[in-house]
Each structure stands twice: as structure tokens, then as C-alpha cells.
Amino acid sequence: MKIFNRYPSDIFEKTCSRLNKRKKKLKHYSQYRLYSFLNRKNQSTPLKILCVLDRSCNIQYLTRMLEYQRAWGWINYKCVDLVQYLNENDSQYDLVIYQTWSSEIDYAPLSDQKFIACTQPKIFFDAHASGSFDTYYRFNMPQIPRIKNAPHTQFLKDFNVISKTSHPLDIIKDKTLTKIVDLSYCVGLQTHEIRPKVYEKVMPYQSRCRVDLKNNQHNYIYYLRRVKIAINVPGYGEGSFRHLYTLNAKALLLAHDSIRPIHLLPFEELKENEDYISFNLENIDEKIDWCLSHPKEVEEISESGYQTFIKGYNIERSAKELYPKLEALTKQASSV
Secondary structure (H helix, E strand, O other): OOOOOOOHHHHHHHHHHHHHHHHHHHHHHHHHHHHHHHHHOOOOOOEEEEEEOOOOOOHHHHHHHHHHHHHOOOEEEEEEOHHHHOOOOHHHOOEEEEOOOOOOOOOOHHHHHHHHHOOOOEEEEEOOOOOOOOOOOOOOOOOOOEEEEOOEHHHHHHOOEEEEEOOOOOOOOOOOOOOOEEEEOOOOOOOOOHHHHHHHHHHHHHHOOOEEOOOOOOOHHHHHHHEEEEEEOOOOOOOOHHHHHHHHOOOEEEEEHHHOOEOOOOOOOOOEOOOEEEEOOOOHHHHHHHHHHOHHHHHHHHHHHHHHHHHHOOHHHHHHHHHHHHHHHHHHHHHO
16 A cells, blocks of 8 residues: 655655744744733723643744733733642732643642632633543532533533634645645554554555545645645544644545534534535444545535634634633622
8 A cells, every 4th residue: 555645845845834824823822922011001001811721732822822811911820830829829920721631630749738728709610622521520610611622512511611723733835736635544543442443444545535544643734735635533632633634734634423513613513515524433334435436516515614614723712712701700709
């Protein structure tokens, strides 16, 4: 089987991308300082926020939001880990945001106790990959406001979610590469029981079209731009980085139907059969066959999915819409 995801041009492009990211960081840092200077004269005293962060690949969406807010002169914030939090005087802050990995009851009970005892306004940040999983079930405190990564519709009903985040990624603007891989299923097979079952279903298609089943994520983001149809399945959560990468690359998102109630995009809902196509183990053959025999429709759905992604994935807008809620929490607390 030919492996499609190693290209010299991609290696060069990835190197250039890393250099450009460094330039952007420097540029953004300069802009943040300029915005902070300009806004300082026109703003009231910035909110002081303590952000207690443990670990998760999804933390970055929130920290980017906070960077925007600091740039606009709205907040000052400090990030500490669970151990550092124990020595932090949280009463000096207007608000505390608390995040732990899954359930840290085994080694973070002291941090939990400190957070519970905190009298300042507080927020849970649930960065778990699963939109239906309640990371903070051990607290049994559904009334505390939440920031939730890619939440399930039922989660939004059960908890006080004041902001939706998503898996952090950079938007790729250039989509002009020729799509030469008909069907891609490049995932690790260990994180969910459905993954090896889908692998077995896809293997026979190697004799019919150009299929890539190699879990070799070398320059993965750019590789997807050469893919027509990307099969996406649940892993640690119902959605993943790959779902967003697929939309961003204008490949067709052929996603397991567990994605239906998940809000992958903070500001738009993906519409089935318009922005993506769903499947399950019973109908995956039928769905793949339809996709392979309807290239024009696949292209149209891919374009629609990309446009929905562009509209719905917006960290700057998330920052703007979160701040009034932070401000309201602090004002409510001061009036009590």
C-alpha cells in the first residue's frame, strides 16, 4: 500500500509555518502591549483572574481568549498549577478559574479543598475531550459556572455553561493542493473500541480506490489537504482535533454519528448531510460507497463544512462574549 502523507514540499511548508508562527507570536505580543497601553486610559480597573490549570491539550483555546482580554485591557490574569495554587492567596483576585485533568481525586484533594473554600467568584473549566463527561462530578456542585470544551447538548442543559471552547488549532487559509487520496483513515486504534472495527471495514476499499490507512501523522495538518474523504471516529471524546482539521482542510468529514449532539464549534452547529456525513458500523459501507460515487456532492459538502467551520470557530469572538459574563459574576459577588 502506498503511503501518501510524506511529501518533501510538506516538510518545507511545515518549517516555514513554524517560522511564521514565531513571527506571529512576536507580532501578537507587540499588539497586546499596544492594546493594553491604549486601553489602560479608557478602561476601569482590569479584573484580576487566577487561572489554575493542570493539563490538557485543550487548554490553549481558553488561554488565547484570556490573552485577547488582557490585550484589550479588560483583565490581568495569572496561571498556576495545582501545587502552586496551594501557596496562592486567591482572595487577592476577583475571580478564580479551576481546571484539572479528568478526575484528580487521587492527588489533588488539597487543591480541591482550597477551591471549595474560596469565597471569590469561581468557574470550572472542563477541558476534557468528551463533551458529555463531567470532569467535576466529585464536587457535586452543578451550580458553579462552567467553561466547557465541545459540550454535548445534554451537558448544556444539565450545567451552567457560560462559554464553549474547542480543540485549539490554527486556521489554514491555503486550500489549493490537489486531492489525491480518496479515502483516509489515519488514527490510532487503541483509544476507542470502535476504531479497529472501522479499520476492518475500510481495508477492503484498497482494491477500489486510493486509501490511506497508515497511522503516520507526519505533517498531518497539511496532509489532510490532499484528502477527499476523511473518516473520523470517537477517541477519548466524541470529537477530536481531526474533525476540525478535516473541516479546515476542505476534506469531506465522514464522522461517526456520536458527533451529532456535540458542539464542536462554539458559534455554529454542523448540519448533517450539509456540512458532514455521518455513519455507524451498520451503514459505513453504504456511506463510503455513496461518497465515492458522488464526487460533486462530496465537494459541495466539503466546501459547506469549511465555511461553517470558518464562521463557527472564532477565539477572538469567544473572548469578547465571555468577558461580560466574568464581569457580571464579580459584580454579583460584590453586591451580596
